[in-house]
Amino acid sequence: MTQLTKVDRAILQALQRDARQSYEVIGATVGRDASVVSRRIAALIKAGVITGMAVNVDPLKAGLTTTVYMLVMLDDHGDEAFAKFEAELNAMPNVVEWARMQGVNDYVMKIQAQDKEHHIRLHAHLRGLPMVRRVRTLELLGQPHTKLTPLADSD
Structure with missing residues (x-):
């Protein structure tokens, strides 16, 4: 199991809320600069903690009632x-x-x-x-x- 730091968890929470955010916006949220956010996200991907980034689709609006x-x-x-x-x-x-x-x-x-x-x-x-x-x-x-x-x- 990968040990997540407080910064890792904050980055993951920000990405779960909206993965389209720029590294700058995430960095402002977690108190780190964009380069740190970029490196942490790359490390989380390499460790398999982040397995992908997807779009959430509203099933009703997509015709799945x-x-x-x-x-x-x-x-x-x-x-x-x-x-x-x-x-x-x-x-x-x-x-x-x-x-x-x-x-x-x-x-x-x-x-x-x-x-x-x-x-x-x-x-x-x-x-x-x-x-x-x-x-x-x-x-x-x-x-x-x-x-x-x-x-x-x-x-």
């Missing part, structure tokens, strides 16, 4: 079945997040669909995969709220 979570149980719990199922998930653009889990279900995934009918088609596709035993849907009452990644104190 339905967000659901699905729980999937597989028939087979071998490595090959997991790999095949994960390849299917990675090939489905509307599966925006997934994770393997412990317990009754094997996977949880977040689906963003155009509407209820689109969600039903995605559900049917997953249910039709040969390695899938069961699919359960958790319908959300509105869009999920996403917060910034918390950055633990290490100093």
Whole structure:
């Protein structure tokens, strides 16, 4: 695990809020000059702490009015079945997040669909995969709220 300094955490928080900020603006926020910010960001990228910078898209304004979570149980719990199922998930653009889990279900995934009918088609596709035993849907009452990644104190 990479030890983050107070300055590193402040830079990361600034980037999480708005990654388009200039190094000068971030530097003014964290009390360092732009060259220090540039070096720290490069070091955080090299260490794998920063894995990319992306644009957040409002799903509703992009035409994705339905967000659901699905729980999937597989028939087979071998490595090959997991790999095949994960390849299917990675090939489905509307599966925006997934994770393997412990317990009754094997996977949880977040689906963003155009509407209820689109969600039903995605559900049917997953249910039709040969390695899938069961699919359960958790319908959300509105869009999920996403917060910034918390950055633990290490100093």
